[in-house]
Amino acid sequence: EIVLTQSPATLSLSPGERATLSCRASQSVGIYLAWYQQKPGQAPRLLIHDASSRATGIPARFSGSGSGTDFTLTISSLEPEDFAVYYCQQRSDWPLTFGQGTRLEIK
Amino acid sequence: QVQLVESGGGAVQPGGSLRLSCAASGFIFSTYGMYWVRQAPGKGLEWLAFIRYDGFNKYYAASVKGRFTISRDNSKNTMYLQMNSLRAEDTAVYYCSKGMDQKISLNYFDYWGRGTLVTVSS
Numbered sequence: 748e749i750v751l752t753q754s755p756a757t758l759s760l761s762p763g764e765r766a767t768l769s770c771r772a773s774q775s776v777g778i779y780l781a782w783y784q785q786k787p788g789q790a791p792r793l794l795i796h797d798a799s800s801r802a803t804g805i806p807a808r809f810s811g812s813g814s815g816t817d818f819t820l821t822i823s824s825l826e827p828e829d830f831a832v833y834y835c836q837q838r839s840d841w842p843l844t845f846g847q848g849t850r851l852e853i854k
Numbered sequence: 855q856v857q858l859v860e861s862g863g864g865a866v867q868p869g870g871s872l873r874l875s876c877a878a879s880g881f882i883f884s885t886y887g888m889y890w891v892r893q894a895p896g897k898g899l900e901w902l903a904f905i906r907y908d909g910f911n912k913y914y915a916a917s918v919k920g921r922f923t924i925s926r927d928n929s930k931n932t933m934y935l936q937m938n939s940l941r942a943e944d945t946a947v948y949y950c951s952k953g954m955d956q957k958i959s960l961n962y963f964d965y966w967g968r969g970t971l972v973t974v975s976s
Contacts, residue, residue, distance in 0.1 A: 790966035
């Protein structure tokens with residue numbers, strides 16, 4: 748099973764700041780990694796797929812990078828609505844797996 | 855617009871069974887793989903099961919293999935999850951989700967339902 752490890756567990760930042768979230772895979776997943784945002788009481792929303800492609804309707808402040816085992820989600824300038832939990836997910840092999848999540852909270 | 859609506863959740867005793875349904879609309883259901891993902895209270899996301907667009911291929915997470923069965927009825931645009939031998943650790947919100955790419959098994963999830971809560975407790 749491919750284990751995805753996200754860091755940090757919690758990130759405290761202020762609106763307008765830049766957020767950098769990390770996801771590390773236990774083995775190479777190529778570019779087959781996605782990022783999701785989840786707000787309390789809501790289903791996850793797909794933000795980024797194939798490491799760096801924004802999903803439909805996702806603002807340009809969200810960007811993804813990386814390949815192999817190390818991936819980054821960057822939010823260039825935080826908006827109030829961006830404070831949420833973020834998950835990475837790989838589709839390189841079965842079972843499909845998620846990281847444990849990074850909570851982005853308002854400082 | 856794509857809609858996924860789960861139903862069938864509720865409270866059940868350990869060892870009991872439940873059948874979840876996921877009604878889909880707004881896309882050609884018969885051409886997409888479908889998935890179940892769950893989230894225990896206060897925890898992260900766990901993929902559970904996949905069914906191919908035509909129903910002929912299925913995969914399960916180790917945690918539910920042999921206890922849960924995924925199925926679909928393309929004539930009704932509906933997917934199901936039969937859950938047997940339920941345990942306390944199966945308590946979670948269960949989401950159905952749609953694969954992003956047509957006719958692909960290993961996929962991302964581009965649409966999600968709102969989820970249905972399953973509580974396993976005596």
